Amino acid sequence: MADIPSKDAILRWISDNPALTAKRDIAKAFGIKGAQRIDLKRVLKELEDQGHLERRRRSYRDPEKLPPVSILQVQAPDAEGDLFARPLEWQGEGAEPRVLLLPRDSDGALGAGDRILARLTETPGEDQHYTARLIRKIGVNPLRILGLFRQGAEGGRILPIDKGSDKEWIVPAGAEHGAKDGELVEAEAAGPRARMGLPKARVTSRLGDPGAPRAVSLIAIHQHGIPDHFPDAVLAEADAAKPAGLKGREDLRELPLVTIDPADARDHDDAVLAQPDPDPSNEGGFILWVAIADVAHYVTPGSQLDREAKKRGNSTYFPDRVVPMLPDHLSGDLCSLHEGVARPVLALRMRIDRHGQKLSHDFHRALIRSAASLTYEEAQAAAEGNPSDRAGPLLDPVIRPLFDAYAALKSAREARQPLDLDLPERRIILNDAGEVTSVAYRDRMDAHRLVEEFMVLANVCAAETLIAKKTPLLFRVHEEPDPDRLDALREVAEASGLTLAKGQVLRTAHLNRLLGQAAGTDQAELINMSTLRSMTQAYYAPENFGHFGLALRNYAHFTSPIRRYADLIVHRALIAAHRWGKDGLQPEEIEALADTAKQISDTERRSMVAERDTTDRYLAAYLKDRVGSTFEGRISGIAKFGVFVKLDDSGADALVPIRSLGNEYFHYDRAAQTLMGADSGTTLSAGQRALVRLEEAAPISGGLVAEMIELDGQEMATGPSRRPGRPVQRKAGQAKKKAAKAAKKAARPGSPKGPKRSVSRRRK
Incomplete structure (x- = not known):
């Protein structure tokens, strides 16, 4: 009868034979039969307790190694494809192993996720x-979950953080990934949905x-x-870049x-200049750079930088951070037009007349040196006669001509009538x-x-x-x-x-006329919001459908290549059209313009939603800390x-639940x-003034819940709603007393005050 093998011998055999890890396979390999199987089981149990082996479905394996047949999640291709x-x-305890998928003819359909x-x-x-060879695809892009982890006796639960969601998830024992109670976690759906109970x-x-x-x-980022x-x-490619x-x-x-x-800007991707046009035939006109x-x-x-920039599509801006499209060595240094430093640019020279109408233009690939990095406030103060020490020497030769040229461009804008929200x-x-x-405006x-x-x-x-050079590009489209x-x-x-013209081709001038009717009235905000909601969303496309909002037939993004991939495409198109170098738009890029347009339009929308969600949470x-306080506002949605x-x-x-x-x-x-009361006929619609009491504020989800106290200055009855045909009597003045009590409480000494408004800047 064979001796029971040592623990080291068992571990070596399992390591050499990862596909044969059932107890019967181990017993057969060492010639163990009969009652000795009990001793083998004891040794295997000791190895399991000591952490050398992991038992799964009647088989044993080294927990620090992957099983020979595994479930994997495909990642995006690396730089080499x-x-x-x-x-x-x-x-395992160590770093997660890397698994390379070996190519196969049928693998072409595999994608990230x-x-x-x-x-x-x-x-x-x-x-x-x-290395891994595909057996079969078992799922695509599993549902991603973001929530709070709550530890349980066996595993735990994930509580949602999304507004309006009350769906919870069970985390079985062994699927916690080391999560601790109260932590924010990212998770994915696991296993088939049971007929009963939580997923x-x-x-x-x-x-x-x-x-x-x-x-x-x-x-929001996750x-x-x-x-x-x-x-x-x-990062290595960015760090290797040298000044041009x-x-x-x-x-x-x-x-x-x-x-x-803005005063806190880290990158400067555009510089401007205006000079009086010396041509006597263009009296009062300007040369703009x-x-x-x-x-x-x-x-x-x-390049590596190009692939990453295309994947990101654009920079994303949050109140506390920026997720940039390009590494800081480029965005904050080599590509940034810092004061007094020579930097490479695509420069545009334009001639306009005194009415702001463009007479001609031409592009140049050049080297410039910014004379100053001014803030909006600094430029404005100088134009109004209060220049800083830095702006003072630039007042007459630079700043005043810029504002004079703007006055001319403003005239052209008024004649064009872009949408003026x-x-x-x-x-x-x-x-x-x-x-x-x-919170400031x-x-x-x-x-x-x-x-x-x-x-x-x-x-x-x-x-x-x-367009004139018949070079493909990405247009900024607003239908x-x-x-x-x-x-x-x-x-x-x-x-x-108010009135909005009907039965004619709509132009932005018609909408501006409506906005002008509402200006200065209580309906101004409602009309502006409603007009904005009536607009389509702008996007990128290789076809030119014009820009309705700006009232322009031909429009492309060119001015922010540090933070928008679309602008980089336009730069490459200009380089190719002027034959300025080998770094222009390539044939394979032209073939992929439609796909690129869709992707960066998607990433732009993704950033907008993430930025909005973050603002809501902040x-x-x-x-x-002001739950229970009353606030004035206006109905913004139904x-x-x-x-x-x-x-x-x-x-x-804030949501006022029905x-x-x-x-x-x-x-x-x-x-x-609208919402209309079946008994009272009370009608709620966008734009009405409201006084509400804040009932809930959830920073993790960004949700605010309030109770309406007054609508257009009239008291609103509050309390649980009923179904039709089941009247509920209410004491007269009950809502008024409740509102007065809340207002008195809010007015006590030491009660929180509203936010102060302060001067702020426009994010570029």
Whole structure:
């Protein structure tokens, strides 16, 4: 009879035979029969207890190694085009093994996020590295879950952080990924959905304390899948970049171009200059210069930097951080037009007449040296006669001509009649700890408008030049509003006693006329919001459908290649059209323009949603200590489950659930966007003034819940709603007493005060 093998011998055999790990396979290999199987079972149990083996489904394996057949999740191709996958069953202590997918003709359909069953082989001589061959695909893009982990007796639960979601998930024992109670985690659906009970999930990453102020934007980054870490290869390529020289460029370093940006801007991608046109035939006209950072010189087609920039599509801005499209060595240094430093640019020279009409333009690949990095406030103060020490010497030769040229461009703008919405933009102000101290509205100065008008004209020139040279590009497209949305806007206008022309080709001038009727009235905000909602969303496309909102036929983004991939494409197109170098738009890029347009349009929308969600969470954190206080606001939206009220002080949107609107049934009219009381006839619609009491503020989800006290100055009955036909009697004046009590409580000494408004800047 064979002796019981030593523990080392058993471990070596399992390591050499990963496919044969059942107890019967081990017994057969060592010739163990009969009663000795009991002793073998005891040894295997000891190895399991000591952590050397892991038992799964009647088989044993080394917990520090992957099983020969594993479930993997495919990752995006690396810079060399190789496809790697991460093991979903890894339980080891060390770093997660790398698994390279070996190519096969049928593997072409695999993409990032796909889940596959694969046969693994450990790579000789490389610690914890494997190659894998596809057996079959078992799932694509599993549902990603972001929530709070709550520890249980066996595993735990994940509580949702999304507004309006009450769906919980069970985390079985062994699927916690080391998560601790109260942590913010990312997870994915695991296993088939049971007929009864909560669905199961597997924790995939731990994100830390959800209550930390800096976690707010982190939640949005993970929730929306925004890449926030640059791969080493991308950083290495950026770090290897050197400043560009004069070779192949025009020397424009003597031009006193200046940058005008927010005070806290880290990058400066555009510089401007205006000079009186010396041509006597253009009396009162100007020569305008717009110089844009030559990002294409550093980010070349097919490079590591290019692939990462295309994947990100754009920079994403949060109150406490920026997730940039390019590494800081480029965005904050080599591509940034810093004061007094020579930098490569694509420069545009334009001639305009005294009415702001463009007479001609031409592009140059050049080297410039910014004369000054001015802030908006600094430029504005100088134009108003209060120059700083830095702006003083530039007042007459640079700043005043810029504002004079802007006056001419403003005349052209008024003649063109782009859509002129008046919607104040809010800014979240944080302290050093990342906590919200106030909510301010961004001031709009002529200095802002000056830069915007220069950039709009430059974007037009870029599109016109490429069209004339028959060079493919990406247009910025904004199509005309949908007729149904216009009908809804017309109804809102008529209900407000205003008119919107019907039966003619809609132009922005017609909408501006409506906005002008509402200006200065109580309906101004409602009409501006309703007009904005009637618009289609702008996007990128290789076809030119015009820009309705700007009232422009030809428009492309050219002025921000540091933070928008679309602008980089336009730069490459200009380089190719002018034959300025080998870093222009490549044939394979032209073939992929439609796909590129769709992707970067998607990433732009992703950033917008992430930024909005983050703002909502910061506002909820700011207001959580003011639950019970009353706020004035205006109804900003109607839904079948309630109304949204935009609070005046902060701009936050609070939900007033329909169940709290009163002791009657409310009919929801989707077409008219109203809620009407079945008994009282009380009608709630967008734009009405409201006084609400804040009932809940959830910083993690960003949700605010309120109770309506007054509507257009009239008391609102409150309490549980009823179904039709079941009247509920209510004591007269009960709601009034309740509101008075709350108001008295809010007015006590030491009660929180509303946010102070402060001057802020427009994010570029």
